[in-house]
Amino acid sequence: MPINFYPRGFLYSRDAQVITDELKGFRHHQTSRGEFWQAPETELEILDRGTALIVLIGHAQYVSDSASTGDTREICALIFDAWETAGRTEVEKYLYDLGGRYALFVLTDDEQYVYHDAHGMRSVYFIDGQTVVSSHERMLADLVNARPELATISSLSLALRGRFSRFRGITALQPNHRLDLSTSSQSRYFPYTENSYLGASDKERLDLAQHLWTEQIRLISSDRDVALSMTGGIDSRVSLAMSRAFWDRIKAFTYTAIPRQDSAWSRSIYQDEAIVQQILDVVNIDHEFLRRDEAPALSANEKNTLAKNTAGQHGQWLLKLYQRRFPNPSTVHLRANLHETGRNYFHKYRTPGEPLRGLRKLLRDQTVQRHPAMETQIDTVMDEFDELIGQAGYRELPASYEPLDMYYWELRQGRWFSEVFNETDCAFDTAIPFNHRRLIDLALSFDASQRREGYFFKELINRSAPFLNFYGVNSTKNLYEQGRDKLKELPPLRTNRVNNSVGTNVEVTSKISILNEQGQKIAHRPYAGSLYVPAEHFRSSHVAEIQINHDPDADMRPIDLQLSVENTYENPRATNHMEFVVELDGVETLRHDLSARPEPYGITMTALPAGTCVKIRIRALRDTPRDSWEKASRTGLQIVARVAQGQERKILTDNPFAKILPVEPAN
Known part of the structure; x- marks a missing residue:
């Protein structure tokens, strides 16, 4: 299977556009409100009702507490009805329960909006001052011969780059924001009220989460081959447990390597292999280990193509192994990376009463740790971060949403993983059921200590496949062995003596x-x-x-x-x-x-x-x-x-x- 330019990508332009050679194989659609191009494997639905044009690009699953559908034509019709009822306000309410990986265009004579999924898994970039939008920053840069971005933070790692791309005049759409094409501006639309699940019982929250999660998997797997990655960590364990009803139709994999003394990475993923081997003793699923030493080399042309397809690199050595294991281009990879949004990842930076101070300290520390040479420019970097914080609306969040959580959700997870998915699009599409705003709200509604401990996710495992909680998380020791060894290490029991x-x-x-x-x-x-x-x-x-x-x-x-x-x-x-x-x-x-x-x-x-x-x-x-x-x-x-x-x-x-x-x- 070849590695093509911009797989699962798209381009939109309101005005006539001369496309680059890399897009010659894209399918073209002329609509009443502009032109769309899609890669051959890209899912795209167009609904033109005259008063509004609704275009949904990618896969989407609407799952609420009372209704569900994975039919993109039906979803477009429901979005049109929402628009006709109360404009963008009603559309944005609908998006609360729309999972998937997608970009959504709502275009009328007077208003033109673009949205994407909760974490921005489907990356969306736009050109400032023009009505041109695409899935990939390099696609736009080549269209307009864009120069490198001048802002200092544009040279930082993706997790710190915010809305900036590597190219001047090309901006990333931030998760939970709408893009207004008429002004080339983006504004926050979620969250707009307090988290409604703060007062709910654990049972109410977990019952609803289990329904939202498993129903999405049912819809995703109904007409697609499903790949599932298995590691030794908690996130993939949750995905495995929640997909239990569908194990007979899933093809799983674990990537691994020969452990070397001089490579912590190889030892870490070899540990994953050892843990997964234990789990496979009790889980009947089609599984294969993808081994680093068996990976075919990428050609120079393929490497050049990937340099355009993604703004970041994750594991390019895996791509040929993925293509061999999953030859059907309609395969969707059931991933779990975004679960970290629900786990209070940066809790140590919390500053009660002054939350932005903790966020600023985090950004400073992350910048210096990842880019030591930037320490001499840290004042400039922090000024740019302050501007980014203001643009992102972190000062105006409802009280039940913390800036640290929203930063992790939108700018760390949203920017980094969207580009990881762009990299793997040559092998399969990606789906994460947790990428659903109501589900994310449920996870965020638990208290800080429960979130740090992964209570929400472990409870979901316990409900769906409780035996999976027995195996070690990032440890080859199972629960019994960990408890036994812990008892040996404990000091004498505390008593009431002073x-x-x-x-x-x-x-x-x-x-x-x-x-x-x-x-x-x-x-x-x-x-x-x-x-x-x-x-x-x-x-x-x-x-x-x-x-x-x-x-x-x-x-x-x-x-x-x-x-x-x-x-x-x-x-x-x-x-x-x-x-x-x-x-x-x-x-x-x-x-x-x-x-x-x-x-x-x-x-x-x-x-x-x-x-x-x-x-x-x-x-x-x-x-x-x-x-x-x-x-x-x-x-x-x-x-x-x-x-x-x-x-x-x-x-x-x-x-x-x-x-x-x-x-x-x-x-």
Whole structure:
């Protein structure tokens, strides 16, 4: 199978256009509102109803909670009806449930808009000041003999390039933006409201996600051969699990290489082979390993063609192996790369209350790490990033959408992977069911700690093929082996004992007391180093507490008390749900909203006199009696008591989110 120029590509021009030699094999369509060219294997649907021309390029699956179709003619008709009902507003509502990899043109006498899929898997480029749009930046550059772009960030890696192409006057359409051809400008249309799934139960969210996901796979596989990539990671595991009903019609593969001591890459993908071999013991699927040492070499002409087809390189050595394994050009590759959008990938850069500061730090760090020579120009780069942030509308996002998430979704994932797909288009098309805005909203609606742990995706595996959760993720050890080895490494179990230095006598209660809003004890739980609010007691003003006592009859000397506090929960949208509280002799001295600061921190209380009673509390602030909130409240404690080193009574902490209240001086 040859590697042609711009496979699955397209070109649109409102005015007559002289095309380049590379496009001579494209099919031509003259419409009432301009000309379209498509590569022979490109799917294209044209609906002209006079008042509006609807053109859908690529594959698309409409799946909502109540309807579904993969018929592009029907989808175009529904989009036309939406346009006739309320113009672009209704069309953009429809796109919320339209998955696939596509570009969409809505052209009328007065308005001309271009959209693409949620992550921009179908890359879209346009020429500033002209009504010319295409699938590939180089296609446009050759049409107008464009010069190299002058902006500094255009020379950065794709994940940092934003809307810039490598060529002056040629711009990439950003995901979740509409292109207005009349002004050569793009504007955000999603998200326009808060994420509606924040208050839904886990079951509601997972039930809907499972339906949206599997129905898309059913539609995709109904008239296409399906390829599925298998690795040792969590993302491909989700794809494998969610496609379980269709294993009998899928051809799977894993690329691998002979492991070499001097190549971390070869060792990594060989590990994938070992993990996949374990999975194949229980999964009956047509599978083949694609081996690096068996890959045919690309010719010089093929390499030159690929240099035009994609703005980035991923794994060109695989292309001939792909073509051999999947000779049918209508094959679609079921991939999983975009799942990372749902996993809070850059959480360590979060800056609650000032989210753009974290995004700017991320962009600075990524630039210097990937392009060390740019450090001398970093001020110029950051000025360009600031302009990009403003153009992308990250300052005006609804509160439930974080700029870090949207950057990862739109500019990192959107730009990088669209060009990976352009590279592999010579072998097959690409489909990712997660590339569906309602599905993405469902993933983003889970709290930060659940997203970091991959809870949403692991639960989907558990519902569809639970045995796949048994195998290691990026590890050849299965769940049992990992648990066994972890037990060997664990320190002795924490107890309710306090680590007392010589001469002090301080003890902590052996039970967690549960108090209602009137302060009455209504239940208790064993305490073994972890304080939490049980799910059934997660009610407003209910408290879980332990008590630390310094027995004056045993030792009259004052003490310094040190607490190590560890709670991994983090969710900037869940403030005022629960708080960590320290109380000295009935007076609150420290408060910390547990939605912030997932890192461990310390608290030191100095010069506590004999007889002091210290209470450590977690207070629920809302009625949310769910297992997930019990889990979120779990806070590990280590307590150390020493003879006081001074006489000044102080409360100290390294947690900037904790509020320290005034302490009465010791008597």
